[in-house]
Amino acid sequence: MDLDIAIQLMGSSLRLATPLLLACLAGLFSERAGIFDIGLEGKMLAAAFTAGAFAAVSGSAWIGLLAGIAASMVLALLHGLASITLKGNQLISGVAINFLASGLTALIGQNWFHQGGQTPQLSGSGRFLGVQWPLTETIGQIPVIGPVYQNLISGHNILVYLALLTVPATWWVLFRTRFGLRLRAVGENPGAVDTAGVSVVRQRYAAVLICGLLCGVAGAYLSTGMSAGFVREMTAGKGFIALAALIFAKWRPWPALWACLLFGFLEAVGIRYQGISIGSLQVPVQFMQALPYILTVVILAGFGGKAIPPRAGGRPYVKER
Amino acid sequence: MSSQLPRWVDLGLIPVINLVLAFLVAGLVVVFIGEDPIQAVRILISGSLGSSYGIGFTLYYATTFVFTGLSVAIAFHAGLFNIGGEGQAALGGIGATLVCLAFNWPHWLIALPFAILGACLFGGAWAFIPGYLQAKRGSHVVITTIMFNFIGSALVVYLLVNVLKVPGSMAPETRNFAEGTFLPFVHEMLAVVGITVSKTPMNFASILALAAAFLTWMLIWRTRLGYEMRAFGFSEPAAVYGGIDPVRITIIAMLLSGAMAGMMALNVVMGFQHRLVLDYVGGAGFVGIAVSLMGRSHPVGVLLASVLFGILYQGGAELAFEMPNISREMIVVIQALVILFTGALENLVRAPMARLFARRRVEAA
Numbered sequence: 001m002d003l004d005i006a007i008q009l010m011g012s013s014l015r016l017a018t019p020l021l022l023a024c025l026a027g028l029f030s031e032r033a034g035i036f037d038i039g040l041e042g043k044m045l046a047a048a049f050t051a052g053a054f055a056a057v058s059g060s061a062w063i064g065l066l067a068g069i070a071a072s073m074v075l076a077l078l079h080g081l082a083s084i085t086l087k088g089n090q091l092i093s094g095v096a097i098n099f100l101a102s103g104l105t106a107l108i109g110q111n112w113f114h115q116g117g118q119t120p121q122l123s124g125s126g127r128f129l130g131v132q133w134p135l136t137e138t139i140g141q142i143p144v145i146g147p148v149y150q151n152l153i154s155g156h157n158i159l160v161y162l163a164l165l166t167v168p169a170t171w172w173v174l175f176r177t178r179f180g181l182r183l184r185a186v187g188e189n190p191g192a193v194d195t196a197g198v199s200v201v202r203q204r205y206a207a208v209l210i211c212g213l214l215c216g217v218a219g220a221y222l223s224t225g226m227s228a229g230f231v232r233e234m235t236a237g238k239g240f241i242a243l244a245a246l247i248f249a250k251w252r253p254w255p256a257l258w259a260c261l262l263f264g265f266l267e268a269v270g271i272r273y274q275g276i277s278i279g280s281l282q283v284p285v286q287f288m289q290a291l292p293y294i295l296t297v298v299i300l301a302g303f304g305g306k307a308i309p310p311r312a313g314g315r316p317y318v319k320e321r
Numbered sequence: 322m323s324s325q326l327p328r329w330v331d332l333g334l335i336p337v338i339n340l341v342l343a344f345l346v347a348g349l350v351v352v353f354i355g356e357d358p359i360q361a362v363r364i365l366i367s368g369s370l371g372s373s374y375g376i377g378f379t380l381y382y383a384t385t386f387v388f389t390g391l392s393v394a395i396a397f398h399a400g401l402f403n404i405g406g407e408g409q410a411a412l413g414g415i416g417a418t419l420v421c422l423a424f425n426w427p428h429w430l431i432a433l434p435f436a437i438l439g440a441c442l443f444g445g446a447w448a449f450i451p452g453y454l455q456a457k458r459g460s461h462v463v464i465t466t467i468m469f470n471f472i473g474s475a476l477v478v479y480l481l482v483n484v485l486k487v488p489g490s491m492a493p494e495t496r497n498f499a500e501g502t503f504l505p506f507v508h509e510m511l512a513v514v515g516i517t518v519s520k521t522p523m524n525f526a527s528i529l530a531l532a533a534a535f536l537t538w539m540l541i542w543r544t545r546l547g548y549e550m551r552a553f554g555f556s557e558p559a560a561v562y563g564g565i566d567p568v569r570i571t572i573i574a575m576l577l578s579g580a581m582a583g584m585m586a587l588n589v590v591m592g593f594q595h596r597l598v599l600d601y602v603g604g605a606g607f608v609g610i611a612v613s614l615m616g617r618s619h620p621v622g623v624l625l626a627s628v629l630f631g632i633l634y635q636g637g638a639e640l641a642f643e644m645p646n647i648s649r650e651m652i653v654v655i656q657a658l659v660i661l662f663t664g665a666l667e668n669l670v671r672a673p674m675a676r677l678f679a680r681r682r683v684e685a686a
Contacts, residue, residue, distance in 0.1 A: 038467065041576055082665040086672075091463050093665035095610060096657050101655030104350075110648050111354050117648075240467055247464065284483065290475035294467040297450075298466075300460035310463070 007151050009268055015156060015226060017264025019044065019235075023242035024249070024256045025170050032174065032251060033207030033311040034187035035083055038094035039075065039316035040215055041239025042101035047219025048073040052230030053112065055126045060222045064126070064166045065159075068223075070215030075101065076212025080084075080128040082300035084204050087316035106232050117232040119223065128157035147170040159221040164257075166214065173255040175214035183207050187310035190240065190317040207280065218242075243298035263292045274302045326678055336617060336663060338670050343658040344652075350654055354646050361562055361640060368639025369632040374376025377507065377521025383631030384523070384588045387530040390539050390627055392581035394618040397399075400554030405466025405584040406453060407606030408473030409444040413583020414590050415480060416443025418597040421590075422485075426501035429525075436591055437529075437584070444583020445576045447473055452575025456568040459482060462575070470606075481599055494598040498653035502593040523593035532619040533584060540577075541620075550574055582606060604653075611656045614664040618661070630656070654670055 016186045028039040055064025075097050077127035082093035109117040133154035140150040174180035184201050185193045190200045222238075223230040241263050249255035270288035277283065327336075348358040369379045370640055389406045396403035403409075416439035427434035451465035481493040504525040508518050540549040553560040553570045590600055608630055615629070616622025637652040663670070 024361075052639070073429050080659075086666055086668040088665040088667055089402075092610075092614065092660060095357075095404065095607075096665050097659035099607070099657030099660065103650045103657055106650035107350070107354070107648055107654060110650075117650075133590050237471060240471065243464070245470065248435075284479050285483075286475040286479040290472045291655070293471045297454070297460070297465055297468050297472075300465060301458045302460070303456045 003147060007147055009272060011152050011156075012268040012272070013261060013265040014152070015160060015264075016267045017260040018160045019221050019226070019238055020212050020242045020263055021163045021247055021257060022159075022166065022218035022221065022259040023239055025166050025253065026169065026211040026218065026243045027243055028048055028185070028249075028251060028253060028256060029174075029207045029214070031246065031313055032187045032310055033078045033183050033204050033319070034190060034316045035079070035204055035208055036090045036094070036309075037079065037208075037211060038091060038243060039079055039097035039239075040093075040211075040242050041235050041237070042098035043072040043075045043212060043215035044219040044239050045098075045105055045218040045233070045235045046075055047102040048234055049101075049119070049219075049222040049230045051110060051216075052122070052223035053109070055122055056229065058118040059124070061122075061126055061128050061203075061220075063231050064224050065128075065217065065220040068220035069213055072216030072219060073209055073212035076208050076278050077106035080205050080208040083316060084201055084208070085225070088317065090314055090316075096142035102233065105230070109230065109232065115270070120228040122224060123229040126229055128159055128221070128222065130155045130157055131161075157221075157225045158223050159217060162217065163221075167253050167257045174253065179206075182308075185201070185311055186317070190311065190312050194317070194319065197243050206315070215239075220281050244292050247296055248299050249308075250308070262265075266291050326675060328675060332617060332619075332622075334613065335667075336622075339536045339667070340615065340659065342661040342670070343655065343676060346662075347651075347655045351647065356644050356646055361644060364640050365632065365636035366629075366641045367636075368643075372519065374519035374521060374633055377519060377523040378630070378635040379631040380507075380527055381521060381593070382531045383522040383627040384527040384631050384654075385585045385605045386608050386627035387624060388585040388588065388613050389582055389606050390612030390623040391533055391609075391620065392578045392606075393609045393613035394616065394620070394623055395541070395550075395581060396574055396578040396594070397613060397618045398547070398554050399550040399570055399663055400453075400557065401455070401571065401574055402463050402576070403448065403450050403451075403466055403575065403582075403622060404470050404571040404610065405448060405464055405473075405579070405670075406472035406609045407604070407610075408466070409447045409579040410602045410606045411473050411477045411528070411586045411600075412447040413440040413580075414586040414597050415477060416440045416540045416583060417590050418485070418498075418585035421498040421502040422495065425499045425592060428501055429504055432684055433503045433587075433591075435572055436587060440583040440586045441580035443581035444586075448575040448579025449572065452572045452579075456571035462591060463568070463667065465573070478599065481597065485597065492598075496592070498595045502591060504587065506592075514590045522593040524588065526588035527588060529584070531624075532595055532618075533557070533581065534624055537569040538583075538620040546573065558581035562661070576674030580607070595612060600625035611659045611663075616658055 014109055016298050023044055027037050027040050050071035051068030054067035055061050077092050077096055082088040083090040106117045109119060123284055136150045136154050140146040174184060182193060182198055184204045186200050224235055245256060245259035249257040249264040266288060270285055351358040353360050389410060392406050393403055400513065417436045420436045420439035435591045447469060451462050451469055454460040454465055455462040458541045486493055489495045507523040508520050511518055541551065549570055549584045552563060553565055553567065557567065585605060590597055594601065610622055612626040612630055615626040633652050633655055637649055640647050641649045
């Protein structure tokens, strides 16, 4: 495999990993605070649609991004209401949110734009386009480093870099701030946090809203960055791959980056090569598509290090009376 | 919690209020879209129940949902949330199809027991692995069943495209089954006794669905295994203390749940399509979640909820035709709202009710 193909493949992996990474870190905030979230998919889908629609109407990708974040955060609030305030089943709430997003985006999309549920094609400022880094032409002349700089490091849209920066930011917030300590604590032992006089409810809502924010960026990236507009069901299971990556990374930010890059790479290879042969064995493309899920099941089954979720995860906190 | 409430409130009033709330919100969505919700309901009802044609389709859809709804309900009783009905039903389709294609079956009555076996075996196997992994390795069944939906979908696509497809054909579907496997349609069965109704896909599997509901009721409330499942679902430590093997119960509950999801293949594949097409499940596995939640995991509730969703599916098709602004996805929205109000937001109604009845009891005393 020559260098050009390798760079293309890695660049494509990075772009495909971006929405996974944002959604994965979104889930990380929520689940670390003890709120399971299988509604990442739905929040991303709602954000992708709203971002695509508002970017098309306003002609600004930034307005699209804000609208997408808002839509995702509304669903996050709904999840918070169900699982924090009303102490309902977090898994069922997640399932409901996924269907709600799936139905509403198609219904409203068709009703609004009459294009079979799609939003109008975006162009120019309606999209997040690639950012050229300084001196690409000059440095691009250098062998090996040049093409890497020109085609792998430079040239992605701003949300890709934002997603990458979110990794250290998440790490810093969770492990180096008081807010992060409390957030992790409500996910492990909410009773202790409550005893210390910190509101479990407020802390969990904060986590759920951050989750909504990041899912919103992930969704907006899909419709205004990676593609030029929203297509029905465009998340296509990415929210669940992000969830898989979260478990794969055992709820930690840096491993989440590697897991998402790995899953992004698998997708990139699957798109580029329709079926790969290893020796005489033909690996079907469907196997490549299923691989992230298979790997997650293997990890979940405890082969290759045990994945232990936050201890208070999935359970509503009930104050003692 | 529920012990504070009278039975009629717990099983009757609260589900009805939840349902009313879900449909009120759905009505608001219709208003938002700029259509008349009353008119929409009228079209929905007349399209699904206004003719023998509509009723046949409604009950055909309902039959499918009975199987997937019972699947979720069985697992619920053991405290397990099986989101994998979609994948289990897809695999059950493969099982039933392999049986139907294996021989030139002379009569459907001979083929049926083997097809049931095939559907149950494959559907059950697809639930067995997540069940086993939860019981033995502690991996959460919700996450593994989600993953198995995707793995199952990829597997079925592979099998249909590479193995089961008719050679030379482009369509990812199997060849037609031999006529000896066709389950009789209800309009054919009624014609024998001299009743003429419109031709619809409703078939013998509807009777199987009723039998399945009855057997599920027997299992859950009239057998030792069912008692163990309920005890385990109610309190795992107490059940284990009582001598119930958690591994055994988890695995059996998931096996039965997966087998039930697989059974929907009899209705759709063996009863109507007579060949396996790509994505024949089409979301019915997920509808099962809403059906089970709405039916409070009781077979009678599941039957009623299934008919309601059958009405939504059939009436929704008519609605999309009559009011182009309301596309078929409206059904998905209603499904989401039902899951939301009867499942996730249950305490929205339950908590005030509990307070209300607690106060009444104090006053009465």
